[in-house]
Amino acid sequence: MAALKYSRQRESIKHFLAETKDHPTADAVYLHVKKEFPNISLGTVYRNLNLLTDIGEAVKIATPDGGDRFDGRVEPHNHFLCKKCGRLLDLDLDMRSLEEVNQLAAENFDGIIESSSTLFYGECSDCIKKSSQ
Amino acid sequence: MAALKYSRQRESIKHFLAETKDHPTADAVYLHVKKEFPNISLGTVYRNLNLLTDIGEAVKIATPDGGDRFDGRVEPHNHFLCKKCGRLLDLDLDMRSLEEVNQLAAENFDGIIESSSTLFYGECSDCIKKSSQ
DNA sequence: TTTAGTGCAAACGATTTGCAAAATA
DNA sequence: TATTTTGCAAATCGTTTGCACTAAA
Helix, strand or coil: CCCCCCCHHHHHHHHHHHHCCCCCEHHHHHHHHHHHCCCCCHHHHHHHHHHHHHCCCCEEECCCCCCCEEECCCCCCEEEEECCCCCEEEECCCHHHHHHHHHHHHHCCCCEEEEEEEEEEEECHHHHHHHCC | CCCCCCCHHHHHHHHHHHHCCCCCEHHHHHHHHHHHCCCCCHHHHHHHHHHHHHCCCCEEECCCCCCCEEECCCCCCEEEEECCCCCEEEECCCHHHHHHHHHHHHHCCCCEEEEEEEEEEEECHHHHHHHCC
16 A cells, blocks of 8 residues: 655645535535646546545545535534535534434344444525525 | 326336345346346436436435445335445334434534435444354 | 656546337326 | 337546656655
């Protein structure tokens, strides 16, 4: 396994993931980092996002509609997908609840449960406001 | 919205989804239904899987590795993805636990939570057996 | 100077779509 | 007959990869 070398592009991608709560797609990351590195290629963005995911510095989130999203928050937490506007938001359960869910699941299951990721669906507060106007 | 017409291909897809617990990919559905309809095309399979998903007769499951899976069980339930063999299995929490999770989430969240889907990760019992031999 | 990372473009796998023909209502 | 569905093929979307070059160690 090759030694890791510093790269400004990767650093920029990390910073963007750290500062945003948007759960951007690879393409959104590309468009953002392009401002700082106009020549960066989408391939480089994908390579770095996968690398960061592999070493545990980012998380890949699969949703049933469209491409994967990336998240710089790597502690266990969950997400909410708004059926109206399509935005993906953080949704935190406290640690205990999180572990309870895994334990409840383990009771009904034969294998070993190491982790879990829940995607909640519904309508976000912004969309509720808009539709009540 | 166009009226729905019967089609044997769609019926065959539905039956396959109803009888299997495999959470097949679109391609796996295609390969199976092809036995009964040798001329069926992958496009038809996709069109029907999406249609069934839209009208609530199937569920699309996104996983972080590879294509979407389809499930004929439409009542709320969860899934387990084995990190070793990659199999996707059903994992049932009882109704009350399921609703508890959604309620716990609602406490920390501003919008409306309608449903949720949890993907558990770990090692399935088959893989545990194999590695302990 | 050795190794890892980049940009580019081509290739890839999964999914969607336009269209003329076939099946259903 | 009117409308939906199909098979086919081409197109599209998201992602990966080979390669010659550049940057980091």
